[in-house]
Amino acid sequence: MHKRSGGDVVQSAFSIGSAEFKNRVLVASGTFGYGDECTDAVDIAQLGGVVTKSLSMKPRDGNPPPRIVETTGGMLNSIGLANIGVHRFIAEKMPFLRTVDVTLIVNIAASTVDEYCAVLDLLEGEEGIDGYEINISCPNVKEGGLNFGTNCQMTSEITRRLRARTKRPLFIKLTPNVTHIADFARAAADEGADAVSVMNTLIGMAINARTRRPILSTVTGGLSGPAVKPVALAKVYEASRAVKIPVIGIGGITNGVDAIEFLLAGATAVQVGTANFLDPAAGVRVAREMASFCEEQKVSDMSTLVAALDARTGVSVLDSWL
Amino acid sequence: MPLYSCPVRSLQTVARNIFVLSLHAPGLAPAVRPGQFVNIRVNDALEPLLRRPFSVHRTTHDAIEILFNIVGKGTALLAEKREGDVLDLLGPLGVPFTLDDDRFDTALLVAGGLGVAPMPLTTVELLHRGKAVRTLVGARDAASLVTRHLHDVVCATDDGSSGFHGNVVALLEREAGQLAGKRVKIFACGPHAMLKATALAAERLGIPCEVSMEGPMGCGIGICQGCPVELRDASHRYALMCKDGPTFDAQAIRW
């Protein structure tokens, strides 16, 4: 909750299942480490929540360099899910994270459905975890590397199998690299997901014309940052109209007004990603700016902005010709 | 890694297309160790998006200097800064050079191009520790040479317009003979190919060597995993340039 100048407050807290969030801004997976790295630059207790870097069963080295390149208004990354693995996370990071008053969402990545289950099972034994976000933008080794997140049946299966193993809130993080994200949001909701996170990075590419070589070692990578915000807004709009569960909006948010736009498009809350690289305290700042915006607009309860887009004059391209 | 708002004190041209930016940074300056860097937001806009990393060139009690050349849009914007403009800095970042090392009493600083940037601060701290310092500086030509605030300098230019005709690693091979009998450690900074050649030369000569590396960075603070440096140790394939470096023992790197 944020104090208004008049002494009353803008209601910004919310909950999803058993998880309570102080405000509507979380930091996105892969853009804030494991939550313990930036504590001298930002008070993470002021965040709505922290989503950890994706964790797999075994530590992953990640891809060879170069892994990142800046593009106009954004960046491409091909980190390759470099992470310390769930065992080290539990041993080295959880003791600290349990001492901080912040809602902790642990993000899981895997290359088989069984691995998703096994990682979640290990985390189930840990106190201080408020929920899971499942990164399904991962190659399925059993299906020749086909991305789980671009296949509706796989999305359903992962959600079903994980739902059966946990009562903690389960967010399925969707990829925008599909034709109809609404189908994937429905698949997750139908199998009992508590929320969908929209969206992961867009596939993109950068080329050095002089050397005729791709800049990233993996040729293509994931685009993030302000450049993707319009796409993310449209994906949130599409997904939120297809399901009743909350949608967490992600993509290119750098300030409070960006975040409010996501609420209007249908998001219950947002995550701030790439902006953390410019300003490690970006998440806290965005939350504060959302509260100021509400104050200025005389909105006393932020939830009234969710899906409050006034689209009367517009005909959505979701239903019509471009 | 606190954030600082630093007013620009001055921008000076010190060689062709090479500038020194002096920033008022009383909180930051005393904390910086040789080889560390700062990550600078070059403007308030979202283009360019990411911060730009720069070694700290020199410090006074309340200011830091960075040395840079214009290679793209971020450095072009820095070169337009005027006294009073305020820059947002994150730092000091990274692991400094290991100066407290009993294996040496003579430091050989080897700099290629803009790799000269961290050397003045390194020199001050080495001399302060009672170490002897000799400095080899390589540049394309005489106009691109930067030798300010260095100690016992020998220059090399690719075109022979000043000093030794050839690159700084060839100069190192020549100079190494004169250091026979002394306990030497090399501190090197410059482009990747030059560091690689320096590391191989040091290994051949049996001289300990630390390098300060550069390459693309996303965050500069260890949270994006965007800056891997490949290690020789197979059990630990990559280190992070921003957090485990930018200085490394040359022997640890898979060149």
Ligand SMILES: Cc1cc2nc3c(=O)[nH]c(=O)nc-3n(C[C@H](O)[C@H](O)[C@H](O)COP(=O)(O)OP(=O)(O)OC[C@H]3O[C@@H](n4cnc5c(N)ncnc54)[C@H](O)[C@@H]3O)c2cc1C
């Ligand atoms: C730890 C560290 C310390 C550094 N210290 C200094 C310093 O003291 N002085 C200095 O002038 N430069 C230094 N650099 C390099 C400096 O960060 C880049 O030159 C700068 O980011 C380029 O920004 P730009 O927007 O001008 O170029 P861009 O428009 O981003 O790129 C222009 C060209 O420069 C190349 N480039 C971009 N970033 C880097 C990079 N980090 N390393 C090498 N090439 C790059 C690009 O591939 C491209 O070809 C350092 C880099 C690191 C990682």
Ligand SMILES: Cc1cc2nc3c(=O)[nH]c(=O)nc-3n(C[C@H](O)[C@H](O)[C@H](O)COP(=O)(O)O)c2cc1C
């Ligand atoms: C460097 C980097 C690493 C990322 N790593 C992960 C990850 O491990 N797991 C995940 O689910 N998303 C990951 N993402 C995606 C972000 O969480 C987010 O969905 C995306 O970047 C869009 O938001 P943004 O534009 O605010 O960054 C990563 C993004 C970046 C830029």
Ligand code: FES
């Ligand atoms: S630049 Fe982000 S981890 Fe090194």
